[in-house]
Amino acid sequence: MAKVKKQPKPKALPPKGFRDYFGAEVTDRAHMLEQIAGVYHRYGFDALESSAVETVEALGKFLPDVDRPNEGVFAWQEDEDANWLALRYDLTAPLARVYAQHRNDLPTPYRRYAMGPVWRNEKPGPGRYRQFYQCDADTVGTASMAADAEICALLSDTLEAVGIPRGDYIVRVNNRKVLNGVMEVAGLAGDDKTSERGIVLRAIDKLDRLGVEGVRALLGAGREDASGDFTKGAGLDDAAADVVMGFMDAKRSTGRETTARLRELVAGSEVGLQGVDELETIADLLEAGGYGADRIELDPAVVRGLGYYTGPVFEAELTFEILDEKGRPRQFGSVAGGGRYDDLVKRFTGQEVPAVGVSIGVDRLLAALREKGRMTATHAGPVVVTVMDRDRLADYQSMVTELRNAGIRAEMFMGNPKNFGNQLKYADKRASPCAVIQGSDEADNGIVQIKDLILGAKLAENATLDEWRDRPQQFEVPRDQLVAKVREIIESYS
Amino acid sequence: MAKVKKQPKPKALPPKGFRDYFGAEVTDRAHMLEQIAGVYHRYGFDALESSAVETVEALGKFLPDVDRPNEGVFAWQEDEDANWLALRYDLTAPLARVYAQHRNDLPTPYRRYAMGPVWRNEKPGPGRYRQFYQCDADTVGTASMAADAEICALLSDTLEAVGIPRGDYIVRVNNRKVLNGVMEVAGLAGDDKTSERGIVLRAIDKLDRLGVEGVRALLGAGREDASGDFTKGAGLDDAAADVVMGFMDAKRSTGRETTARLRELVAGSEVGLQGVDELETIADLLEAGGYGADRIELDPAVVRGLGYYTGPVFEAELTFEILDEKGRPRQFGSVAGGGRYDDLVKRFTGQEVPAVGVSIGVDRLLAALREKGRMTATHAGPVVVTVMDRDRLADYQSMVTELRNAGIRAEMFMGNPKNFGNQLKYADKRASPCAVIQGSDEADNGIVQIKDLILGAKLAENATLDEWRDRPQQFEVPRDQLVAKVREIIESYS
Known part of the structure; x- marks a missing residue:
């Protein structure tokens, strides 16, 4: 060619x-x-x-x-x-x-x-x-707020179903409408205040990064960062800024106390009060379903997504600590989010x-x-049936087929069979529980050798372990007991 | 806005x-x-x-x-x-x-x-x-041809695992190398014959559509189609064309007879004989695994993909008949293909x-x-808990939660609850097994109504069926037996 x-x-x-x-x-x-x-x-x-x-x-x-x-x-x-x-x-x-x-x-x-x-x-x-x-x-x-409550319950049940135990996660619920009410009370309601509302939204979205002081600065005149760059603020006066900061800090020990606090903050705003009512409906429905504050809680500090969603907003956080790249403990953080759009x-x-x-x-x-x-x-890797005689592939193949038909993951070695050591290395790489070996002598005598590959690893881990010490690493069994013995090995380790 | x-x-x-x-x-x-x-x-x-x-x-x-x-x-x-x-x-x-x-x-x-x-x-x-x-x-x-044989066995086992019974499918095996040998015997071996080999490949690929006569014409001088268009042929003489046609027609009743026939056709071609050897190895390994001709067979008429693959080629066909768009019976045809590349x-x-x-x-x-x-x-669709009282969503929600916690697919109706007929229509659309109904009277008496929605359909199908006739379509149960009764209904139909 x-x-x-x-x-x-x-x-x-x-x-x-x-x-x-x-x-x-x-x-x-x-x-x-x-x-x-x-x-x-x-x-x-x-x-x-x-x-x-x-x-x-x-x-x-x-x-x-x-x-x-x-x-x-x-x-x-x-x-x-x-x-x-x-x-x-x-x-x-x-x-x-x-x-x-x-x-x-x-x-x-x-x-x-x-x-x-x-x-x-x-x-x-x-x-x-x-x-x-x-x-x-x-x-x-x-x-219907029943749909929002259902999504929160669904999220909680799902996290537990995949293996996150109760206590290791929290679903937090907030409402964009309450924030809209807060904006109204802070004097940012009209069409001419679009840009200021944007500044407020972006500011509270940065609470994690900038902290309370940084956000507060952005709500007011503006903020100068470490490099000297200045970001223009929303120009709120102190009272108005207090309302916004109060919103993010409104979480109380129970949902009912939280909504009471929110109701104070948005007093006079129709949309704000509607948002508080929605949160109350959600809380009532979740309570009826048995979803307590150990699983789902109202938390006005949830700010992620507030710009995108139009009503309730949810976020699921994993609350256990992990170590970051530098070995410092930190919370794992958010794994799910959603809301009404x-x-x-x-x-x-x-x-x-x-x-x-x-x-x-x-x-x-x-x-x-x-x-x-x-x-x-x-x-677990597959059982590897090794190849001692190139001419007897059909014999090895039928061993593999028997094992597979018994539901056992198995394969015949298909690399170059010349160097037997390579076959065992392959089996190790595949995390095989055991290797099956049959040379012509064994074939003549109707037997196969089974080499237990997990035992070697276990002994290397702890050589004095009594339960493993007397167990043979390699032994022979009659050919017709191949499947039964292999299954025994696999089950003894599972 | x-x-x-x-x-x-x-x-x-x-x-x-x-x-x-x-x-x-x-x-x-x-x-x-x-x-x-x-x-x-x-x-x-x-x-x-x-x-x-x-x-x-x-x-x-x-x-x-x-x-x-x-x-x-x-x-x-x-x-x-x-x-x-x-x-x-x-x-x-x-x-x-x-x-x-x-x-x-x-x-x-x-x-x-x-x-x-x-x-x-x-x-x-x-x-x-x-x-x-x-x-x-x-x-x-x-x-190793053991890998090719394994893929054929895998394909056969997979088809049976997904629900195609033995007898309703066949895995057919061919080999590109045998075709190369056929080309060689037909005098199309050299680099200067690339174009002719292409014509032959395309011709046999069209066997289904053109039939034996059409392919034969394309192997020789060429073929004029119904519209009068002329396609130039590969220019093979009769003896050479016979070899190619013989290849596609080489299937015999057993694999061994088929390879014997192929061996005749490619006599003198090294690559052709190698291809036949490969098919024999595959056949031997499959026999050792117990895969008979009712599952996997050698069939040189498998031509799909011969241009792409370099060695063995496989195709799985479903052999039962279905009706085509015009109501005519035809075989379902190919569902899988592969080969060596x-x-x-x-x-x-x-x-x-x-x-x-x-x-x-x-x-x-x-x-x-x-x-x-x-x-x-x-x-099965979800059990639908209907909404009779807008004020009692929390009660309905807790019924849904109980059902879900018991592993039963369930939901509360969340459309507009005003028109109760719409709620039942919704339940029908969702293929619900039953609807749960609780008005304020039932709530006061601690009961719920369960409306069996499958029974109605069953009765409509066959109103005289004794086993259904005496069964009530709607009945009341104590609230605390809701889950047990719903489960009973679902299990009675499964």
Whole structure:
């Protein structure tokens, strides 16, 4: 054949910001998605898998919580007619499109769940990829606060179902309408105050980073950062700034005390009082369901997403500590967030459709479980049937088939069989529980050798352990007891 | 708020050639993928999920079985440096990239499975979408025919695991090398015969469509189609054409007779005889594993993919008949295909890496099971707790929570509760097994009404059925027996 020398070899790398997942990384996630789907299903949510590709027009121009044009998505021009397609950046925008398209056939309200990858055309960073999984549940078509309360309960049950025990997480609930009321009371209600409201929203969104003093400065005249750069503030007077700061600090020891405090803060604002009423309804329904403050609490300090959502907002945080890169303890933090967004379907139909939902960050949740050592599923490798005689592949193959038919994960060694040591190294690399060996002598005598590969590792760990010491590392069994003996070994370690 | 009137409403449609999947369509597929992964895992294959996006350079310029430039993929320019990214069009090209990248860390051979969507930028047609699922198993890094035999056995076991009974499918095996031998015997061996070999390959690939006479014409002088268009032939003389036709017709009643016939046809060709030896090795190994001709057979008439693969080729066909759009019976046809491809990793590393694999068309397999009525999983809707008193949402919510905590799929009605008929219509639309009703009278008396919604449907189907006739459609139970009674109803129908 003619040699092709023109093209340089392609680089064997995924695009920047993308990665591959191997073995247990894939199966652990699949298992978690199954567990989550189980809870979602029990709650009456139906599965939806929309296409990964949407028209840019249907997706809309903005990412959910960032004021960013569609440079945040991967998009390309479909054809000369200038139709643009893009990869979905979340599962909510596609839901709005699907609901608008099929609204006459779907039940009202429509409870749906979706799980799958989304793509963001953003600068990748450490642990920050441009493709990641989301796992969403949304209820479209009802303004009832019962739907919001249900999403909170669902979130709590889901976290426990995947292995986060009660006490290690908290679902926190806030309401955008209460903040709107606060804005009103602070004198930032009118159309001419859009820019000031924006400054306030961005300021409280930075509470974690800037602290109380920093936010306070941004509510007033402005803030100079360490580098000397000055950020203009919202220009609130002290009394008005007090109301905003009071909002973020309004959490009391019970939900009822918290709503009482909020009611004081938004006194006189209709939308603010409506927001407090909504929080009370949610709290009552959750109490009726037995979801106490150890699982779900009202917390006006939840500020994430307040700019995006139109009513209640939720966030699930894992409250246990982990060590960061520098060995310092810190809380694991947020693994899920959501809220009410009543405008998303309107883009398509002109009619406002109330909706509420939550998105769980599956990869973060998996990382949390690994961090806590709660990823206990054993990922046992296959039994490896070694090849002593190249001419007797069929014999080895039938051993493998017998093992597989008995439900035991097994394979025949298929590398170069010349060096037997390499076969055992391969078995080690595969985390095999045992290797099966049969030379011609053993074949003539109707026996096989079984080499216990876990025992070696156990003995290396603790050589004095009585329960292992007298156990043989390699022994022979009659050929027809192969399956039974292998099963015995596997079960003795599980 | 200022009204935005500038932009027209976006169309609520997915891009052309894409579709959404709802409810059971999603969960049935997830269930099938789980079953398939179970078999793949038992065979020692490890999961791999590569990124959906690759560099165009890594994907290569050609689709697997079509001589087509990269117009067949969805691609876009990443940045000004002219890096192009693309959605994967199959799971094999990414595997080659991943293997080349990680070859020093992966076991040799590397058995991996992958399942997920792939994207083709092709003209959509009825039932032909631009995003669809593939489900692949490949063994990379061994030239042993044991790997090929294993893939055939895996394919057979997988089809049975998902519910295709033995007898309703056949895995057919052929070998590209035997065809190469046939070409050699027919005088089409040299570099100067590339074009003629191409004509022969395309001709036999069209056997289904053109029939024996049509293919025969294309092997000789050429063929004039019904419209009068003339396609130039390969120019073989009768004896040479006989060899090619004989190859496609070489299937005999046993594998051994078939290889004997092939051996005659390729006599004198080294590569041809090697191909026949390979088929014999595969047949021997499968026999040792107990895979008889009722599951896997040698069949030189398998021509699909012969142009792409370099050694053995496999195809799984479902052999039962279905009715086509016009009501005519036809065989369901191919649901999986694969073979040996030894050149794919070489693009990256310069070294030839032998590999063999299979790809299962999950969506076609699902369609086949539906066609045969073998999709028996019940997709029961949730119990619907209706809302009689708006003020007592918390009571209804606690009923729902009790049912859910007992593992029963349940939800509270969240539409407008005014019209009770609408609540029952909703429950019907949701395929609810029963509705729970509690007005203030019932609440005062500590009871709930349960309305059996399946019974109505059963009675409508067959009103004289004795077992249903005396059963009440609606009855009351003490509040504290709600969960037990609902469970009773659900279990009585399952």
